[in-house]
Amino acid sequence: MGCRTEYCIAFLSIFLLSCKEDSDNKDQNVPVYSCMPVTNDWESSQYILPYRVGSEYFVNQANCSGFGHSxxxxxxxxxxxxIGTSITASRSGTVGWATDGCADGNTACTNLITIIHDDGTVALYSHLTNGGVLVSPGEVVEMGDIIGRSGNTGNTGGLPHLHFSVHPCNQLPGLSNAGDCPTIRVNFRNTDPNPDGLEPKRFYGAKDF
Ligand SMILES: [Zn+2]
Known part of the structure:
Protein backbone atom coordinates (compact mmCIF):
# COMPACT_ATOMS: atom_id res chain seq x y z
CA MET A 1 0.00 0.00 0.00
CA GLY A 2 1.50 3.33 -0.99
CA CYS A 3 1.62 6.38 1.22
CA ARG A 4 -1.35 8.58 0.37
CA THR A 5 0.29 11.90 -0.32
CA GLU A 6 -2.74 13.94 0.66
CA TYR A 7 -2.70 12.42 4.14
CA CYS A 8 0.98 13.23 4.57
CA ILE A 9 0.49 16.82 3.54
CA ALA A 10 -2.56 17.18 5.73
CA PHE A 11 -0.77 15.64 8.68
CA LEU A 12 2.16 18.00 8.29
CA SER A 13 -0.02 21.04 7.88
CA ILE A 14 -2.03 20.23 11.01
CA PHE A 15 1.19 19.74 12.93
CA LEU A 16 2.40 23.13 11.80
CA LEU A 17 -0.98 24.59 12.68
CA SER A 18 -0.85 23.13 16.19
CA CYS A 19 2.64 24.58 16.67
CA LYS A 20 1.26 27.94 15.70
CA GLU A 21 -1.56 27.55 18.23
CA ASP A 22 1.07 27.07 20.92
CA SER A 23 2.11 30.66 20.56
CA ASP A 24 -1.34 32.03 19.79
CA ASN A 25 -3.36 30.79 22.74
CA LYS A 26 -4.15 34.29 23.86
CA ASP A 27 -6.12 34.75 20.68
CA GLN A 28 -9.71 33.95 21.63
CA ASN A 29 -10.39 32.59 18.19
CA VAL A 30 -7.93 29.76 18.72
CA PRO A 31 -9.18 26.75 20.68
CA VAL A 32 -7.30 25.84 23.82
CA TYR A 33 -7.16 22.14 24.57
CA SER A 34 -6.77 21.65 28.29
CA CYS A 35 -5.17 18.88 30.26
CA MET A 36 -7.93 16.51 31.37
CA PRO A 37 -8.12 13.81 34.06
CA VAL A 38 -9.25 10.24 33.56
CA THR A 39 -12.48 9.28 35.29
CA ASN A 40 -12.31 5.48 35.41
CA ASP A 41 -10.40 3.19 37.72
CA TRP A 42 -7.15 2.04 36.08
CA GLU A 43 -7.76 -1.61 37.03
CA SER A 44 -10.97 -1.64 34.99
CA SER A 45 -9.52 0.30 32.05
CA GLN A 46 -10.61 -0.87 28.63
CA TYR A 47 -7.02 -0.45 27.42
CA ILE A 48 -3.91 -2.59 27.71
CA LEU A 49 -0.38 -1.51 26.84
CA PRO A 50 0.14 -1.64 23.06
CA TYR A 51 2.96 -4.17 23.15
CA ARG A 52 3.49 -7.81 23.95
CA VAL A 53 2.82 -9.25 27.38
CA GLY A 54 6.15 -9.78 29.10
CA SER A 55 7.89 -6.86 27.41
CA GLU A 56 8.49 -3.41 28.86
CA TYR A 57 9.18 -0.06 27.23
CA PHE A 58 10.20 3.42 28.28
CA VAL A 59 7.59 6.17 28.27
CA ASN A 60 9.47 9.15 26.95
CA GLN A 61 6.49 11.48 26.72
CA ALA A 62 3.15 11.19 28.44
CA ASN A 63 0.09 13.35 29.04
CA CYS A 64 0.62 17.09 28.90
CA SER A 65 4.38 16.68 28.91
CA GLY A 66 4.91 19.50 26.42
CA PHE A 67 6.73 19.34 23.11
CA GLY A 68 4.56 17.23 20.83
CA HIS A 69 2.13 16.47 23.66
CA SER A 70 0.41 19.78 24.10
CA ILE A 83 12.41 -0.01 14.75
CA GLY A 84 10.52 -3.21 14.07
CA THR A 85 9.08 -3.80 17.54
CA SER A 86 5.72 -5.58 17.52
CA ILE A 87 2.74 -3.33 18.25
CA THR A 88 -0.44 -4.88 19.62
CA ALA A 89 -4.01 -3.62 19.75
CA SER A 90 -4.63 -1.82 23.02
CA ARG A 91 -8.36 -2.38 22.66
CA SER A 92 -10.51 -4.40 20.27
CA GLY A 93 -12.13 -2.69 17.33
CA THR A 94 -12.21 -2.19 13.60
CA VAL A 95 -9.31 -0.77 11.62
CA GLY A 96 -10.11 2.69 10.28
CA TRP A 97 -7.04 4.08 8.61
CA ALA A 98 -3.97 2.02 7.69
CA THR A 99 -1.36 3.95 5.76
CA ASP A 100 2.06 2.59 4.91
CA GLY A 101 4.89 3.30 2.48
CA CYS A 102 6.66 6.20 4.22
CA ALA A 103 10.39 5.68 4.63
CA ASP A 104 11.88 5.65 8.11
CA GLY A 105 13.56 9.00 8.64
CA ASN A 106 11.01 10.85 6.51
CA THR A 107 9.76 13.57 8.84
CA ALA A 108 6.85 14.65 6.61
CA CYS A 109 5.11 11.32 6.21
CA THR A 110 3.85 8.99 8.93
CA ASN A 111 2.77 5.37 8.70
CA LEU A 112 -0.18 4.88 10.99
CA ILE A 113 -3.11 2.76 12.04
CA THR A 114 -6.35 3.85 13.64
CA ILE A 115 -8.71 1.45 15.38
CA ILE A 116 -12.33 2.40 15.97
CA HIS A 117 -13.75 1.00 19.22
CA ASP A 118 -17.34 -0.01 19.85
CA ASP A 119 -18.09 3.24 21.69
CA GLY A 120 -16.84 5.35 18.78
CA THR A 121 -13.52 6.32 20.32
CA VAL A 122 -10.47 5.90 18.12
CA ALA A 123 -6.93 4.82 18.95
CA LEU A 124 -4.04 6.11 16.88
CA TYR A 125 -0.80 4.17 16.49
CA SER A 126 1.74 6.20 14.55
CA HIS A 127 5.38 6.51 13.38
CA LEU A 128 5.29 2.86 12.24
CA THR A 129 8.13 1.52 10.14
CA ASN A 130 7.98 1.24 6.37
CA GLY A 131 6.10 -1.99 5.71
CA GLY A 132 5.06 -2.10 9.35
CA VAL A 133 1.31 -1.74 8.87
CA LEU A 134 0.02 -5.30 9.16
CA VAL A 135 -3.75 -4.69 9.05
CA SER A 136 -6.18 -3.28 6.52
CA PRO A 137 -9.13 -0.90 6.80
CA GLY A 138 -12.28 -2.70 7.91
CA GLU A 139 -10.40 -5.54 9.56
CA VAL A 140 -11.61 -6.52 13.03
CA VAL A 141 -8.82 -6.85 15.59
CA GLU A 142 -8.89 -8.18 19.11
CA MET A 143 -7.12 -6.67 22.07
CA GLY A 144 -3.57 -8.01 22.11
CA ASP A 145 -3.39 -8.89 18.40
CA ILE A 146 -0.20 -7.84 16.64
CA ILE A 147 -1.21 -5.07 14.25
CA GLY A 148 2.08 -3.47 13.23
CA ARG A 149 5.74 -2.77 13.80
CA SER A 150 7.16 0.40 15.29
CA GLY A 151 9.39 2.75 13.35
CA ASN A 152 10.74 6.22 12.85
CA THR A 153 8.41 7.89 10.35
CA GLY A 154 7.03 11.40 10.67
CA ASN A 155 7.62 13.87 13.45
CA THR A 156 9.60 11.64 15.81
CA GLY A 157 12.35 14.07 16.72
CA GLY A 158 14.71 11.45 15.33
CA LEU A 159 13.88 9.01 18.12
CA PRO A 160 12.22 5.78 16.97
CA HIS A 161 9.06 5.35 19.03
CA LEU A 162 5.40 4.46 19.01
CA HIS A 163 2.96 7.32 19.48
CA PHE A 164 -0.30 6.11 21.01
CA SER A 165 -3.28 8.38 21.62
CA VAL A 166 -7.04 8.01 21.92
CA HIS A 167 -9.58 10.38 20.43
CA PRO A 168 -13.32 10.77 21.10
CA CYS A 169 -14.31 10.54 17.46
CA ASN A 170 -13.10 9.40 14.09
CA GLN A 171 -12.06 12.69 12.54
CA LEU A 172 -8.39 12.82 13.33
CA PRO A 173 -6.26 15.70 12.13
CA GLY A 174 -4.33 14.82 9.07
CA LEU A 175 -6.92 12.22 8.22
CA SER A 176 -10.05 14.31 8.02
CA ASN A 177 -8.65 17.75 8.88
CA ALA A 178 -11.64 18.23 11.17
CA GLY A 179 -9.52 19.16 14.14
CA ASP A 180 -12.38 18.58 16.59
CA CYS A 181 -11.30 15.24 18.00
CA PRO A 182 -8.48 16.15 20.35
CA THR A 183 -6.84 13.48 22.46
CA ILE A 184 -8.37 12.10 25.64
CA ARG A 185 -6.46 10.66 28.57
CA VAL A 186 -6.54 6.92 29.14
CA ASN A 187 -4.95 4.49 31.58
CA PHE A 188 -4.07 0.81 31.25
CA ARG A 189 -5.14 -2.19 33.28
CA ASN A 190 -2.24 -4.61 32.67
CA THR A 191 0.66 -2.77 34.24
CA ASP A 192 1.69 -0.96 37.41
CA PRO A 193 -0.87 1.30 39.07
CA ASN A 194 -1.54 4.30 36.82
CA PRO A 195 -4.64 6.06 38.12
CA ASP A 196 -3.89 9.20 36.13
CA GLY A 197 -2.33 7.43 33.19
CA LEU A 198 1.31 6.54 32.66
CA GLU A 199 4.04 8.75 34.06
CA PRO A 200 6.80 9.90 31.73
CA LYS A 201 10.44 8.88 32.01
CA ARG A 202 9.98 5.38 33.34
CA PHE A 203 9.44 1.85 32.07
CA TYR A 204 6.10 0.05 32.12
CA GLY A 205 5.90 -3.72 31.73
CA ALA A 206 2.92 -5.38 30.03
CA LYS A 207 1.33 -8.03 32.24
CA ASP A 208 -1.34 -10.62 31.48
CA PHE A 209 -4.76 -9.15 30.82
ZN1 LIG B 1 3.58 11.35 20.72
Whole structure:
Protein backbone atom coordinates (compact mmCIF):
# COMPACT_ATOMS: atom_id res chain seq x y z
CA MET A 1 0.00 0.00 0.00
CA GLY A 2 1.50 3.33 -0.99
CA CYS A 3 1.62 6.38 1.22
CA ARG A 4 -1.35 8.58 0.37
CA THR A 5 0.29 11.90 -0.32
CA GLU A 6 -2.74 13.94 0.66
CA TYR A 7 -2.70 12.42 4.14
CA CYS A 8 0.98 13.23 4.57
CA ILE A 9 0.49 16.82 3.54
CA ALA A 10 -2.56 17.18 5.73
CA PHE A 11 -0.77 15.64 8.68
CA LEU A 12 2.16 18.00 8.29
CA SER A 13 -0.02 21.04 7.88
CA ILE A 14 -2.03 20.23 11.01
CA PHE A 15 1.19 19.74 12.93
CA LEU A 16 2.40 23.13 11.80
CA LEU A 17 -0.98 24.59 12.68
CA SER A 18 -0.85 23.13 16.19
CA CYS A 19 2.64 24.58 16.67
CA LYS A 20 1.26 27.94 15.70
CA GLU A 21 -1.56 27.55 18.23
CA ASP A 22 1.07 27.07 20.92
CA SER A 23 2.11 30.66 20.56
CA ASP A 24 -1.34 32.03 19.79
CA ASN A 25 -3.36 30.79 22.74
CA LYS A 26 -4.15 34.29 23.86
CA ASP A 27 -6.12 34.75 20.68
CA GLN A 28 -9.71 33.95 21.63
CA ASN A 29 -10.39 32.59 18.19
CA VAL A 30 -7.93 29.76 18.72
CA PRO A 31 -9.18 26.75 20.68
CA VAL A 32 -7.30 25.84 23.82
CA TYR A 33 -7.16 22.14 24.57
CA SER A 34 -6.77 21.65 28.29
CA CYS A 35 -5.17 18.88 30.26
CA MET A 36 -7.93 16.51 31.37
CA PRO A 37 -8.12 13.81 34.06
CA VAL A 38 -9.25 10.24 33.56
CA THR A 39 -12.48 9.28 35.29
CA ASN A 40 -12.31 5.48 35.41
CA ASP A 41 -10.40 3.19 37.72
CA TRP A 42 -7.15 2.04 36.08
CA GLU A 43 -7.76 -1.61 37.03
CA SER A 44 -10.97 -1.64 34.99
CA SER A 45 -9.52 0.30 32.05
CA GLN A 46 -10.61 -0.87 28.63
CA TYR A 47 -7.02 -0.45 27.42
CA ILE A 48 -3.91 -2.59 27.71
CA LEU A 49 -0.38 -1.51 26.84
CA PRO A 50 0.14 -1.64 23.06
CA TYR A 51 2.96 -4.17 23.15
CA ARG A 52 3.49 -7.81 23.95
CA VAL A 53 2.82 -9.25 27.38
CA GLY A 54 6.15 -9.78 29.10
CA SER A 55 7.89 -6.86 27.41
CA GLU A 56 8.49 -3.41 28.86
CA TYR A 57 9.18 -0.06 27.23
CA PHE A 58 10.20 3.42 28.28
CA VAL A 59 7.59 6.17 28.27
CA ASN A 60 9.47 9.15 26.95
CA GLN A 61 6.49 11.48 26.72
CA ALA A 62 3.15 11.19 28.44
CA ASN A 63 0.09 13.35 29.04
CA CYS A 64 0.62 17.09 28.90
CA SER A 65 4.38 16.68 28.91
CA GLY A 66 4.91 19.50 26.42
CA PHE A 67 6.73 19.34 23.11
CA GLY A 68 4.56 17.23 20.83
CA HIS A 69 2.13 16.47 23.66
CA SER A 70 0.41 19.78 24.10
CA UNK A 71 -2.72 21.47 22.86
CA UNK A 72 -4.62 19.18 20.52
CA UNK A 73 -2.14 16.39 21.27
CA UNK A 74 -2.01 16.88 25.05
CA UNK A 75 -2.87 13.30 25.91
CA UNK A 76 -0.94 10.34 24.65
CA UNK A 77 2.16 8.28 25.11
CA UNK A 78 5.46 7.91 23.30
CA UNK A 79 7.03 4.52 23.92
CA UNK A 80 10.69 4.42 22.94
CA UNK A 81 11.20 1.33 20.78
CA UNK A 82 13.70 0.00 18.30
CA ILE A 83 12.41 -0.01 14.75
CA GLY A 84 10.52 -3.21 14.07
CA THR A 85 9.08 -3.80 17.54
CA SER A 86 5.72 -5.58 17.52
CA ILE A 87 2.74 -3.33 18.25
CA THR A 88 -0.44 -4.88 19.62
CA ALA A 89 -4.01 -3.62 19.75
CA SER A 90 -4.63 -1.82 23.02
CA ARG A 91 -8.36 -2.38 22.66
CA SER A 92 -10.51 -4.40 20.27
CA GLY A 93 -12.13 -2.69 17.33
CA THR A 94 -12.21 -2.19 13.60
CA VAL A 95 -9.31 -0.77 11.62
CA GLY A 96 -10.11 2.69 10.28
CA TRP A 97 -7.04 4.08 8.61
CA ALA A 98 -3.97 2.02 7.69
CA THR A 99 -1.36 3.95 5.76
CA ASP A 100 2.06 2.59 4.91
CA GLY A 101 4.89 3.30 2.48
CA CYS A 102 6.66 6.20 4.22
CA ALA A 103 10.39 5.68 4.63
CA ASP A 104 11.88 5.65 8.11
CA GLY A 105 13.56 9.00 8.64
CA ASN A 106 11.01 10.85 6.51
CA THR A 107 9.76 13.57 8.84
CA ALA A 108 6.85 14.65 6.61
CA CYS A 109 5.11 11.32 6.21
CA THR A 110 3.85 8.99 8.93
CA ASN A 111 2.77 5.37 8.70
CA LEU A 112 -0.18 4.88 10.99
CA ILE A 113 -3.11 2.76 12.04
CA THR A 114 -6.35 3.85 13.64
CA ILE A 115 -8.71 1.45 15.38
CA ILE A 116 -12.33 2.40 15.97
CA HIS A 117 -13.75 1.00 19.22
CA ASP A 118 -17.34 -0.01 19.85
CA ASP A 119 -18.09 3.24 21.69
CA GLY A 120 -16.84 5.35 18.78
CA THR A 121 -13.52 6.32 20.32
CA VAL A 122 -10.47 5.90 18.12
CA ALA A 123 -6.93 4.82 18.95
CA LEU A 124 -4.04 6.11 16.88
CA TYR A 125 -0.80 4.17 16.49
CA SER A 126 1.74 6.20 14.55
CA HIS A 127 5.38 6.51 13.38
CA LEU A 128 5.29 2.86 12.24
CA THR A 129 8.13 1.52 10.14
CA ASN A 130 7.98 1.24 6.37
CA GLY A 131 6.10 -1.99 5.71
CA GLY A 132 5.06 -2.10 9.35
CA VAL A 133 1.31 -1.74 8.87
CA LEU A 134 0.02 -5.30 9.16
CA VAL A 135 -3.75 -4.69 9.05
CA SER A 136 -6.18 -3.28 6.52
CA PRO A 137 -9.13 -0.90 6.80
CA GLY A 138 -12.28 -2.70 7.91
CA GLU A 139 -10.40 -5.54 9.56
CA VAL A 140 -11.61 -6.52 13.03
CA VAL A 141 -8.82 -6.85 15.59
CA GLU A 142 -8.89 -8.18 19.11
CA MET A 143 -7.12 -6.67 22.07
CA GLY A 144 -3.57 -8.01 22.11
CA ASP A 145 -3.39 -8.89 18.40
CA ILE A 146 -0.20 -7.84 16.64
CA ILE A 147 -1.21 -5.07 14.25
CA GLY A 148 2.08 -3.47 13.23
CA ARG A 149 5.74 -2.77 13.80
CA SER A 150 7.16 0.40 15.29
CA GLY A 151 9.39 2.75 13.35
CA ASN A 152 10.74 6.22 12.85
CA THR A 153 8.41 7.89 10.35
CA GLY A 154 7.03 11.40 10.67
CA ASN A 155 7.62 13.87 13.45
CA THR A 156 9.60 11.64 15.81
CA GLY A 157 12.35 14.07 16.72
CA GLY A 158 14.71 11.45 15.33
CA LEU A 159 13.88 9.01 18.12
CA PRO A 160 12.22 5.78 16.97
CA HIS A 161 9.06 5.35 19.03
CA LEU A 162 5.40 4.46 19.01
CA HIS A 163 2.96 7.32 19.48
CA PHE A 164 -0.30 6.11 21.01
CA SER A 165 -3.28 8.38 21.62
CA VAL A 166 -7.04 8.01 21.92
CA HIS A 167 -9.58 10.38 20.43
CA PRO A 168 -13.32 10.77 21.10
CA CYS A 169 -14.31 10.54 17.46
CA ASN A 170 -13.10 9.40 14.09
CA GLN A 171 -12.06 12.69 12.54
CA LEU A 172 -8.39 12.82 13.33
CA PRO A 173 -6.26 15.70 12.13
CA GLY A 174 -4.33 14.82 9.07
CA LEU A 175 -6.92 12.22 8.22
CA SER A 176 -10.05 14.31 8.02
CA ASN A 177 -8.65 17.75 8.88
CA ALA A 178 -11.64 18.23 11.17
CA GLY A 179 -9.52 19.16 14.14
CA ASP A 180 -12.38 18.58 16.59
CA CYS A 181 -11.30 15.24 18.00
CA PRO A 182 -8.48 16.15 20.35
CA THR A 183 -6.84 13.48 22.46
CA ILE A 184 -8.37 12.10 25.64
CA ARG A 185 -6.46 10.66 28.57
CA VAL A 186 -6.54 6.92 29.14
CA ASN A 187 -4.95 4.49 31.58
CA PHE A 188 -4.07 0.81 31.25
CA ARG A 189 -5.14 -2.19 33.28
CA ASN A 190 -2.24 -4.61 32.67
CA THR A 191 0.66 -2.77 34.24
CA ASP A 192 1.69 -0.96 37.41
CA PRO A 193 -0.87 1.30 39.07
CA ASN A 194 -1.54 4.30 36.82
CA PRO A 195 -4.64 6.06 38.12
CA ASP A 196 -3.89 9.20 36.13
CA GLY A 197 -2.33 7.43 33.19
CA LEU A 198 1.31 6.54 32.66
CA GLU A 199 4.04 8.75 34.06
CA PRO A 200 6.80 9.90 31.73
CA LYS A 201 10.44 8.88 32.01
CA ARG A 202 9.98 5.38 33.34
CA PHE A 203 9.44 1.85 32.07
CA TYR A 204 6.10 0.05 32.12
CA GLY A 205 5.90 -3.72 31.73
CA ALA A 206 2.92 -5.38 30.03
CA LYS A 207 1.33 -8.03 32.24
CA ASP A 208 -1.34 -10.62 31.48
CA PHE A 209 -4.76 -9.15 30.82
ZN1 LIG B 1 3.58 11.35 20.72
Missing amino acids: NFWSHGYDFTMN
